[in-house]
Amino acid sequence: MSNVAGGRHRVILPAIVRLAIVGAICAGSGWLFGARVGLWLAVAGLGALYLGQLVYLAALGNWLERPSLSTIPNGIGAWGEVFARLYRQQRASEIAQQRLIDNEERFRRTISALPDGIILIDASLQIEWCNPVAERHLGVSLKRDLGLRLTNLVRDPAFVAYITAGRYEQPLLFTPLSLPGATLSLAVVEFEPARSMVLTRDITQSERVDAMRRDFVGNVSHELRTPLTVIKGFLESIIDGGSDLDSTRLHHLHLMHEQADRMHRLVEDLLTLSRLESQQGPDVEEEVDAAQLVSQVADEARTLSAGRHRISVEAQKLKIRGARDELRSAYGNLVSNAVRYTPVGGHITLRCVEQDGGIALQVQDTGIGVAAEHIPRLTERFYRVDKSRSRETGGTGLGLAIVKHVLIRHQARLDVQSDIGKGSLFSAWFPPARRIPTAGEREAA
Ligand code: ADP
Numbered sequence: 001m002s003n004v005a006g007g008r009h010r011v012i013l014p015a016i017v018r019l020a021i022v023g024a025i026c027a028g029s030g031w032l033f034g035a036r037v038g039l040w041l042a043v044a045g046l047g048a049l050y051l052g053q054l055v056y057l058a059a060l061g062n063w064l065e066r067p068s069l070s071t072i073p074n075g076i077g078a079w080g081e082v083f084a085r086l087y088r089q090q091r092a093s094e095i096a097q098q099r100l101i102d103n104e105e106r107f108r109r110t111i112s113a114l115p116d117g118i119i120l121i122d123a124s125l126q127i128e129w130c131n132p133v134a135e136r137h138l139g140v141s142l143k144r145d146l147g148l149r150l151t152n153l154v155r156d157p158a159f160v161a162y163i164t165a166g167r168y169e170q171p172l173l174f175t176p177l178s179l180p181g182a183t184l185s186l187a188v189v190e191f192e193p194a195r196s197m198v199l200t201r202d203i204t205q206s207e208r209v210d211a212m213r214r215d216f217v218g219n220v221s222h223e224l225r226t227p228l229t230v231i232k233g234f235l236e237s238i239i240d241g242g243s244d245l246d247s248t249r250l251h252h253l254h255l256m257h258e259q260a261d262r263m264h265r266l267v268e269d270l271l272t273l274s275r276l277e278s279q280q281g282p283d284v285e286e287e288v289d290a291a292q293l294v295s296q297v298a299d300e301a302r303t304l305s306a307g308r309h310r311i312s313v314e315a316q317k318l319k320i321r322g323a324r325d326e327l328r329s330a331y332g333n334l335v336s337n338a339v340r341y342t343p344v345g346g347h348i349t350l351r352c353v354e355q356d357g358g359i360a361l362q363v364q365d366t367g368i369g370v371a372a373e374h375i376p377r378l379t380e381r382f383y384r385v386d387k388s389r390s391r392e393t394g395g396t397g398l399g400l401a402i403v404k405h406v407l408i409r410h411q412a413r414l415d416v417q418s419d420i421g422k423g424s425l426f427s428a429w430f431p432p433a434r435r436i437p438t439a440g441e442r443e444a445a
Contacts, residue, residue, distance in 0.1 A: 014077035022049065069094055117200035125150045125163065128195070137200040139178025150198070154178075161411075163188065163198075165433060170408060173203070183207040211278075218274035221267045228267060232260045262394070269398040272329070273381070276405040282323035287436055290352040290359055291315035293328055298350050301335045308344045315352040318359050319436035322410045327361075330406035333399040334363045334426045340393035342367030342423070357432035366423040375416050379404035403428070410434055 022045035030038020059073035060082075069090050075083045108131075111118055117134030121127055126149055130142050138154045145153055151160045154176065162172040168188040175183055182204045189197045235257040242250055294315045301311050320327065338348045342365040351362040370378065370385055377383045382397035384390040390397060400414075407414055411431055418424035 010081045011078045014081075018049065018077060022046065115201075117198075119150065119198040119200075121150055121196050121198060123194040127153075134198070134200055137179065137184055137202065138176055159186070161433070162186070165411060165431060167411065167413075167431060169413060173207070214274050214277050217270055218278075221270040221274065224263070224267050225271070228260060228264050232257065232264060235260060262391075262396075265394065266396045266398070269396045269402065272402055273398060273405065276326070276402065276409065279409075282326055282409050284323050285321055286324055288320045288322055288324045288327055290318040290320050290361065293324070293331060294350050294352045294361065297328065297332050297335050300332060301339050301348065301350070304336055305339045305348075309339060309342055310345075310347045311350070312347070313350045315350070316354060317438065318352055318354060319438070320359055320410075320430055321434050321436050322430070326406045326409065330403045330428065331361050331363075333403050334361075334428065337395075337399060338363045338365035338367060338424070338426070340395065341365065341389070346423075354435075355427075355429060357435070359430045359435050360427045361430075362425060362427040364423065364425045369420040369422055369424055370416070370418040371420055372418075375418060378416065379414065 022042070026038045026042040026045060029041045056073070056075055056079040059075075063071060063073055063086075067090055069087070072083055072087045072090065074080070112131045112133075114131065115133065117131060117137040119127060119130040119134045119138070119140070126147055127140065127142070127145055129146075130140060135141055138150075140150070140153050151163055154160075156174060156177055158172060158174045159176070162168075162174075168190075171185045171187040173183055173185055175181070182202055185201045185203045187199045189199065191197055235253060238245075239250065239253050239257060242253065245253070294313055298311055298313045305311060335348070335350060342348060346366040348366075349362075349364045351360070351364070353360050353362065374383075374385050378385075379400045381401045383400075384395065384397050387397075403414060407428055411434065413429050415427045415429060416424065417427075
């Protein structure tokens with residue numbers, strides 16, 4: 001406060017002193033040489049003071065048009081103080097501005113040095129900024145493409161479908177046209193209501209290792225399939241014609257057949273998984289009648305349940321675009337789980353409903369339920385809440401992993417709600433792009 005008051009005095013006092021001096025000279029001259037001379041001198045003195053102010057005002061006006069530290073005018077008295085203050089303020093603001101520029105530059109250098117690509121886009125997918133790695137990954141150029149729509153520059157169909165669908169829970173793996181032979185993992189982070197960050201990572205090397213692992217599991221499973229089929233076949237024929245075998249031997253043979261059967265199911269599931277993992281999209285894209293699929297799977301469930309459960313169907317007339325066999329296998333796994341994990345007398349409902357513009361294939365049971373902490377891990381290979389129950393009911397521990405892969409290939413997602421002892425709801429949700437409009441909807445459109 002005292003600083004402000006002191007400053008004000010420093011500006012006003014010299015002006016008052018100067019006025020007082022002019023007043024004193026005029027009064028003295030008037031006393032010595034007469035009132036007229038004093039008056040003329042007063043007019044001339046005030047005019048000179050006024051002119052001085054105009055000169056300083058003009059200098060200030062000029063400077064304000066292009067404020068810069070080096071061009072601040074000099075002045076005396078009150079104007080000297082004003083210009084000194086302007087100098088200090090301009091200097092502080094230039095230092096703050098430089099600091100801001102330095103920070104921004106350091107931030108950009110840091111982001112540019114990241115091994116991952118980053119592109120900032122606005123709500124209409126126009127490029128606001130990108131780092132050199134993103135330029136290399138997606139074949140764009142900040143200088144050339146600033147302000148252009150990203151999907152007009154990167155035209156890979158998988159990329160365009162992913163970006164425009166707006167569902168970014170899972171990253172997209174794809175090979176960009178600009179980098180043949182490379183595999184990129186692409187994620188989108190929405191960090192402001194109208195702005196997003198597209199992140200790209202080159203995962204060619206880890207994908208190669210992953211492909212080797214997949215091939216290995218696939219090849220081993222394939223090699224095991226034939227010997228297992230032979231063993232199973234011989235065991236079956238020995239058991240069928242084994243009337244002369246004693247009961248202990250027959251029991252052992254039954255156990256061997258059961259285990260061979262389990263291994264066979266495991267090998268089949270492993271082969272299915274490695275096939276699903278080896279390609280990104282479904283084998284075929286066909287019109288799948290969802291209601292028909294639900295009713296077929298319900299028939300299978302009735303056979304599996306053998307009357308131990310009440311099984312009902314609630315199906316709307318809807319059609320999904322996808323691979324029929326894959327969808328049937330995924331939904332079949334969810335429903336067979338409901339049968340296997342629901343005690344006798346329980347109720348299982350199969351549903352196919354429209355949800356958020358897409359389609360949900362659901363199965364609800366009144367079974368044993370799953371504790372919340374297990375739910376996020378259920379789709380991991382061989383993850384079972386209760387290993388012995390899974391084995392007793394013929395589980396391989398791969399059912400939900402298969403479901404997950406089929407859904408990823410259809411850009412769908414799995415939602416699980418469950419209460420221990422009360423039951424579960426497994427829902428496979430397919431986005432609107434996967435829903436084929438009904439004849440009525442097509443006509444309305
Ligand atoms: P599994 O062959 O063991 O059933 P899945 O991958 O199909 O393997 O399922 C993984 C685990 O998820 C199961 O072991 C089980 O613990 C749990 N689970 C799956 N579906 C249900 C369900 N409807 N009710 C209760 N638990 C379930």
